[in-house]
Amino acid sequence: MVTSSLRVPKHGHTLRECEDASHVLTTGPVCVAVADGASESLLAGEWADLLARTLTEAARDDDCVLRDVDGFASALVRAGEAWGGWLADYVAGREADGRPIAWYEQPKLDRGPHAAVVAARFDTDPSGVTRWDVAALGDSCLFHTRDDRLLHAFPIESAEAFDNSPGLVNAFIRDHALLARHVRTSSGTAEPGDRFFLGTDALAAWFLRAAERGDRPWDVLAEFTRSSDLDGFTAWVARAREEGLMRNDDVTVVLVDLG
Amino acid sequence: MTYAAEISRANPSCFVFLVDQSASMTDPIGGGRQRKADVVADAINRLLAELSVKCAKEEGVRDYFHVAVIGYGHAVGSAFTGPLAGRDLVPLSQVADRPARVEKRTKKVPDGAGGLVETTTRFPVWVDPVAHGPTPMCRALESAESLVSDWVSRHPDSFPPIVLNLTDGDSTDGDPASAAWAVQTHVTADGAALLFNLHVSATNAVPVTFPDTDVALPDAYARTLFGMSSPLPPHMRFYALQQGVPAGDLARGFVYNADITSLVQFLDIGTRATDLR
Numbered sequence: 267m268v269t270s271s272l273r274v275p276k277h278g279h280t281l282r283e284c285e286d287a288s289h290v291l292t293t294g295p296v297c298v299a300v301a302d303g304a305s306e307s308l309l310a311g312e313w314a315d316l317l318a319r320t321l322t323e324a325a326r327d328d329d330c331v332l333r334d335v336d337g338f339a340s341a342l343v344r345a346g347e348a349w350g351g352w353l354a355d356y357v358a359g360r361e362a363d364g365r366p367i368a369w370y371e372q373p374k375l376d377r378g379p380h381a382a383v384v385a386a387r388f389d390t391d392p393s394g395v396t397r398w399d400v401a402a403l404g405d406s407c408l409f410h411t412r413d414d415r416l417l418h419a420f421p422i423e424s425a426e427a428f429d430n431s432p433g434l435v436n437a438f439i440r441d442h443a444l445l446a447r448h449v450r451t452s453s454g455t456a457e458p459g460d461r462f463f464l465g466t467d468a469l470a471a472w473f474l475r476a477a478e479r480g481d482r483p484w485d486v487l488a489e490f491t492r493s494s495d496l497d498g499f500t501a502w503v504a505r506a507r508e509e510g511l512m513r514n515d516d517v518t519v520v521l522v523d524l525g
Numbered sequence: 526m527t528y529a530a531e532i533s534r535a536n537p538s539c540f541v542f543l544v545d546q547s548a549s550m551t552d553p554i555g556g557g558r559q560r561k562a563d564v565v566a567d568a569i570n571r572l573l574a575e576l577s578v579k580c581a582k583e584e585g586v587r588d589y590f591h592v593a594v595i596g597y598g599h600a601v602g603s604a605f606t607g608p609l610a611g612r613d614l615v616p617l618s619q620v621a622d623r624p625a626r627v628e629k630r631t632k633k634v635p636d637g638a639g640g641l642v643e644t645t646t647r648f649p650v651w652v653d654p655v656a657h658g659p660t661p662m663c664r665a666l667e668s669a670e671s672l673v674s675d676w677v678s679r680h681p682d683s684f685p686p687i688v689l690n691l692t693d694g695d696s697t698d699g700d701p702a703s704a705a706w707a708v709q710t711h712v713t714a715d716g717a718a719l720l721f722n723l724h725v726s727a728t729n730a731v732p733v734t735f736p737d738t739d740v741a742l743p744d745a746y747a748r749t750l751f752g753m754s755s756p757l758p759p760h761m762r763f764y765a766l767q768q769g770v771p772a773g774d775l776a777r778g779f780v781y782n783a784d785i786t787s788l789v790q791f792l793d794i795g796t797r798a799t800d801l802r
Contacts, residue, residue, distance in 0.1 A: 278533050278534060278535040283582075302796075304795070304796040304797065304798045304799075305794065305795025305796045306579065306794065306795055306796060306797050306798040307798045308581060308582060308583060309583060310798075368581075368585075368621075369574075369627055369647040369649055370574070370577040370578050370581040370586055370621050371581055371583075372646075372647065373578050374578060374581060374798075377798065379798075380798040380799070380800075430793065430796060430797055431767075431796075431797050431799045432796070433801060434796075434798065434799060434800075434801070435801075436798075436800055436801070439800075439801065444801050444802075445801070447801075448801050514531060515795075515796075
């Protein structure tokens with residue numbers, strides 16, 4: 267199983283300002299998470315990173331985390347609990363640097379950052395069959411492809427369904443039932459040669475639009491991801507934005523190629 | 526499509542606030558004890574604070590907007606006090622970093638158990654209440670037009686400038702309708718400049734928010750300001766409705782004796798940080 271990740275910031279932003287994050291674990295079952303921090307939040311990129319890291323570790327340690335909405339909701343609550351400690355260190359660090367939290371930051375810090383997230387686990391048995399489980403909250407997506415077909419688009423199935431107010435995980439939310447109501451899960455099996463792409467919303471919307479037109483967007487993404495060609499991917503994303511094919515937003519894609 | 530341009534540091538937009546500082550602003554607002562001048566200064570300071578918070582990131586406030594605050598009363602000119610005194614259009618990061626002072630105010634917030642608890646918040650102040658002289662609204666609008674004209678020539682692809690006039694409506698230098706129209710004739714590739722009005726009145730009438738007709742408005746000043754106000758662009762109506770503020774297809778950017786700070790939430794600078802419901 268081969269994995270590869272590419273990340274391109276919004277046009278006009280530096281890579282440091284990119285608020286997408288991804289995390290991949292390959293020891294044991296392959297666990298992948300992609301998270302997209304909301305641009306209106308403070309520390310959205312840091313929250314997306316913590317969320318992606320926490321969820322991949324949770325999925326590695328417990329094969330049930332991505333199989334039902336309650337398991338995923340519990341993992342989201344645990345990530346939020348970890349945020350509390352991270353934030354205390356951050357605020358202390360700012361004080362120590364002589365840059366205490368400014369008046370205009372405080373309301374957003376009090377509200378906590380928001381992010382969309384999708385996480386997946388791929389476990390191949392000795393007979394070569396791969397079981398996959400995926401869970402998501404918001405509009406970061408997973409696509410399962412085989413040869414020239416899109417088998418599965420999750421959790422959003424149509425390019426029309428994207429908007430500016432997706433479901434988001436707030437770092438301070440502890441309402442398990444509310445989270446569970448917004449979580450989506452899916453599971454299935456895959457064959458050798460299948461490819462999975464996990465991506466954030468701008469890329470996912472482009473992907474679905476292209477697929478709906480009858481194009482094969484998975485081939486475009488595979489060209490860059492299989493060779494980890496970040497420069498080529500960055501140039502391609504820039505062209506897609508210029509041509510109006512992709513919204514100007516941070517872009518992240520992770521390929522899981524069952525080989 | 527209009528009013529869809531991305532607002533970014535590379536392609537910022539601008540806000541021009543016009544603040545009535547005439548002698549009549551000493552009167553109390555209808556149904557309350559607060560002076561109109563205090564209400565308007567408070568509204569401006571809250572608008573600037575909301576805008577700064579909306580555009581705040583870890584490294585500071587991003588310059589998605591440039592902001593001017595023009596006062597009109599005994600004179601027409603910058604209403605900023607403190608370090609920004611005398612300035613017209615100021616990048617938002619400088620606005621956020623240079624208020625005249627930051628006051629501590631108390632407010633009551635839910636305590637999570639069905640009650641309220643008092644908490645202290647920081648309240649930055651850029652504009653102090655002033656009430657002195659006549660109401661040269663036409664000159665104020667001409668001043669705004671000059672800033673808007675210059676802005677669109679330098680930023681032809683930007684989200685169109687927004688001019689927000691806060692007044693008790695009694696212009697003393699003529700009918701402001703043509704000066705108001707002139708502001709809205711300046712266009713970027715994304716649409717015409719928008720003129721919105723907040724009418725603070727001593728009349729104790731029912732507050733009105735984003736009406737689509739002037740039928741229910743209580744006086745000629747209100748009807749004049751309604752007539753001067755731009756229709757709310759569709760995406761702003763959408764966000765108004767999302768926040769439970771009624772805004773019909775023909776809604777105008779006009780508010781009578783009511784809160785207008787929600788306007789900041791109608792602006793798009795990226796993915797909204799919306800809580801689950």
